[in-house]
Amino acid sequence: MYFRRLRDLREDKDLKQTDIAEYLGIQQTVYSRYERGFQTIPVEHLIKLADFYDVTTDYLLGRG
Numbered sequence: 001m002y003f004r005r006l007r008d009l010r011e012d013k014d015l016k017q018t019d020i021a022e023y024l025g026i027q028q029t030v031y032s033r034y035e036r037g038f039q040t041i042p043v044e045h046l047i048k049l050a051d052f053y054d055v056t057t058d059y060l061l062g063r064g
Helices: 002-012 017-024 028-036 043-053
Strands: none
Touching: 002 017, 002 028, 002 043, 017 028, 017 043
C-alpha cells in the first residue's frame, strides 16, 4: 500500500509529517491521513511527492 511507502520514505530522510505537509501546502492532519491510508492522495500530491523523493509514481503506488 502506498501509505506505507510514504511513511518509509519520509522517515528515511528524517523528516516530520509537518515538513512534507508544508511542502505540499496542506495541513499536517491531512498528510497524516494520507500516511495512515484514511484518505486517498490526490494525483497532484502524488506527483509532487514522487519528484521530491526522486521515485516514480508507480513505486509510490506499489507497482514497482
